[in-house]
Amino acid sequence: MANYSTNEFKGGLKVMLDGDPCSIVENELVKPGKGQAFNRVKLRNLMTGRVLEHTFKSGDSLEAADVVELEMEYLYTDGDMWYFMKTDGSFEQYAVDKKALGDTEKWLKEQVPYTVTLWNDNVINVTPPNFIELEVVETDPGLKGDTAQGGTKPATLSSGAVVRVPLFINEGEVLKVDTRSGEYVSRA
């Protein structure tokens, strides 16, 4: 892979640091008037999700990380692995383990496109769409005529996620949910 020098560092660039693929969040040049220049760089470790800060001497370089983000549809799980398929017409499938899937496990729905991050052709992360429509499989009975009142109750969705919903929602209804906050948005 190519190398990137500190002056090429910019948000979104994927580089290798201490053996892990990282995405550059922020790059700040630190330079006393006539002194040596440094770059104060914030990077997100793509394996752990953690943001770390690292200082480099200006001109230092890091190896590029072979990281790509692709759109893939969720297919099924066999209990150990979860299977996704490219949406580019190639029908190519990728198996994802529990660690790479992370919290996305509770937002899985067949035929929905997810953003899948590959490092050296292995899946390291799966991000759900910002909004997803899911069916309520379990909640307390709806309260008729209570639509104007506040108050919420928990509802279990078909993907396994539990979200707070208004009291008037019933089992069997399909809801639009924000996967980033885990909050109910509206009836679908």
Next chain:
Amino acid sequence: MTDDWRPTATLETLRERARLLAGVRAFFAARGVLEVETPVLGHGGSTEVHLASLSAEATTPAGRERLWLQTSPEFAMKRLLAAGSGPIFQLARSFRDGEVGRRHNLEFTLLEWYRPGLGLEALIEESAALVSSVLGREPGDETRPLRRRRYRELFREHLAIDPFSAPLAELRRLAGEVGGLGMADSDRDDCLDLLMSLAIEPRLGRDGLEVVVDYPASQAALARHHRDPEDGEWVASRFELYLEGLELANGYDELTDAAEQAARFEQDNTARRAMGLPEVDVDVRLLAALEHGMPEGSGVALGLDRLIQLALGKSSVAEVMAFATPHC
């Protein structure tokens, strides 16, 4: 359709900037300091190891020659001083290759001024007054007085280390730890610069303007030196102004010795060769001017874009420039 033809500053900011520039000119006019303009392209450039110069090929009566974009107007202004100009100031477009970021732009405006016959203390007062006037405050504002800090005192306070007497190994260890990188082959000044930039500078000037004095002699070879009254250590007659964690200005009691200046140029280019950096043509006309004689006095360079950024409450220099480097 991209939007990157648009200015990086709002038109309102550019109007404010123009107003502040007019204020700077009025400040110096009232003090009898002459505004000058010197060439952006010169036959000589800065040899400083950590400054990267840009150059251009030009056709002149001498034929095709290489001219250097000035990293500061220092050399030409010193030639004016030697010619008897008296006190002068300049709003000088300056160029430093590779310096682009939130606090830097490839080309930027240095406000540089020289005061023949004036000592460093008087220049510190004048610099603080200029900064206050741009910020729209009264000089000597009692609520935010100018705080004076010694370089050594800052290192003791923030890092519990003496920058003058600590062994090099200790400085390397601390710099490596603070920066999270290998500093094993760095020299004293590089270690001190890193510690200053990362551990001290962000905390300076948080409660009004702060001036740092008594730098190690090695960090200002062309400033006069004097002995630290505490322990007789050589310190440089140099100051820096800080505000809101930003380095704003750098002033010297200028050395006027031509032989010393020539030796420094030579030393720099030797270091450049050793580091595999391009050599820079020496400004022989500056050396001739110093040989002729430059009056004693002090001078200071102030990053005007940063000062305007602070005056207008912006978070980067790009926001106070019509077209910052990425959009130029």
